[in-house]
Amino acid sequence: MEESGKRRLTVAGTVAAGIVYFLVCAFPLQKELVLVPGWTRSLAQSPAAAAPKKVNAAGPTVSASASSPPIPFRLGGRFGYFTADGTILFTGAAPYGVALAPDAYATYERLSEGFAIQSPDGATLARVASVGYPFFAAGRRFVIAPDQATVSELSRSGAIAWTYEFGSVATCFDASPSMAVFGLMDGRIVGIGASGKVLLDFAPGGSHIPGVYGVAVSPDGLLVAAITGLDRQRLVVMEKRSSAYRVGYHRYLASDYRRPVYMGFTADGGKLAYESPSGVGVFDRTSRDETAISVPADSRLGLTTLDGRLLVLLSGSGEEKRLVCAALPDRRVVDLVLKAELAFVETRGDSIFLGADQDIVRMDLAER
């Protein structure tokens, strides 16, 4: 009887301690990140490309409101603009290729000897008589010559601001407002400032065969990352210290890519994401830790970030694509398989815009 009383006392004490613990040490449960469906728009009913309306060399003319700037998209040979509120500004077909930016686009022929730079509403901003293919990034406009070894930057009026001949074939590219970075077949990484001055010219060694398979520059231009070489392949991260770039981090990779790979910094520049055989490798700029998100896919179509919190990855080939939104390290918020031959993904703030063949879908990130 005495034993049973002791046991009862112990149980009561434990329950009481538990109640005290929950009252005193209460900690709110973490909210779940979920994607809330927004709108769906069909490109089949969207307006066709507007004819050029006017010449305006001063700058872009955009019909969308400032609060909802145009978002460019490309689905195979088709391209266009839409806004976050679901307005399809137009869609068009590129004769061979198209350079796309939020404020301008330029379509070009295979044997391009010139092109017009147009605003999303179809107004002609500039005409460029330059042989080669245009490409736009980070608010800057470039042309690559037929030799794939010569690059020029265009001014806003379409004039050649500078030209640089690498002496080797350019294999990959990324840009920030302050520096355009090119990876070359000969293993060099060349960074060129907005004035045409060379800010970086470096050839990482350490591999049997030199070559650059991917480059990325942080939005502030202070970090440059590259995947270089064969036998063995390396990840190299360079940091700008005083006025020069120096290798701040490097690691041999398990990969053996012989084609350009996806890599890029997040919009806040805090993380570098890069394609790896097991999915996506993530390098943290502050801690210098590396993590990986495993995504079984044989090709990568798009890599972006959602408000700095999630990595958004669109992968797959053929008719099956996969959208993965993952919080680091590798906690999947969304893992969605979709049937689509052509697809794209874009993010703005807390919203994901997913294009699949004839449709564009908006989804918003929310906490519940």
Add this chain to the structure above:
Amino acid sequence: MNCGRLTVAAAVFVLLGASAAALDWPLSPPRVAATFGTYAKGRVVAGIALSSEDGIVRSAEDGELSFSLEDGANASGLPTPLGSYIVIEHQKGVAAIYSHLAPGTRSTALKIRAGDILGKSGSSGWIEGPGLVFQVFDRRAGSWVNPLLLLPQLAVDKPPVIRSLALSRADKVYVLGETASFPQGTYKVAVEVSVPADAAWTQGPPAPYGIRLSVDGDEAAYLVFDVARGEGGRLMLFSSAPVAADELRTKEGRYSLTERLFTRGRTAIEVRVEDAAGDKRSASWTVLVE
């Protein structure tokens, strides 16, 4: 001959090794449409453009694939004017680029034997084709090398052609042959020459291998299309004095050779041109400098 020129000559010699032909033709039988140094759309071609009946592209030597890209599939968003292309690492630090392949035909095999099929010549990217642009890069020297130095010699029955020689200063141009005299002074000397090509889509007259200028028996300039290298953001050709590729041609389409002072008296000017097969042609003028 300066130090850079010696280095380049040594590099080419090493690449050649003991054999005169280090590589095999990637197309067979090859038709040469553009030679190393051909001026096309404002740029010098740092390779050769070829075509053939069947268009089957074969590896010029044993090697390892180091780069392979389908037209328009660059993950970084960089356009690819070379279209579908592959890069093979051959021996002795030689990398060869086989570009403008027909879509979907490029090989993805990693280990390559000489003669292996790499794809089909096509018209992907910026080429008037269909054809193949074949480029050789010497990784050790960081230079483009004229592939014709490394390939078996072609039987060429048409020697190079010297079309004209012109002296110019300010806006005055004297074309020798049309004029027998000109005032003394410093002139830019330029010559119009070409070697025959047998493909219709050549963008410009194919370049010869070498152009030698002599004045009164002394060598005044030697422009040779053997190697080219990027220096300070410009592609340089290594002639008797390094020359920027984009300054190589005058607006009239002549090759700029040198700038030289001509003093009063009778002067003998000779131009000798050779192609990669060793065929030579020369022309001479005797003029009166007033």
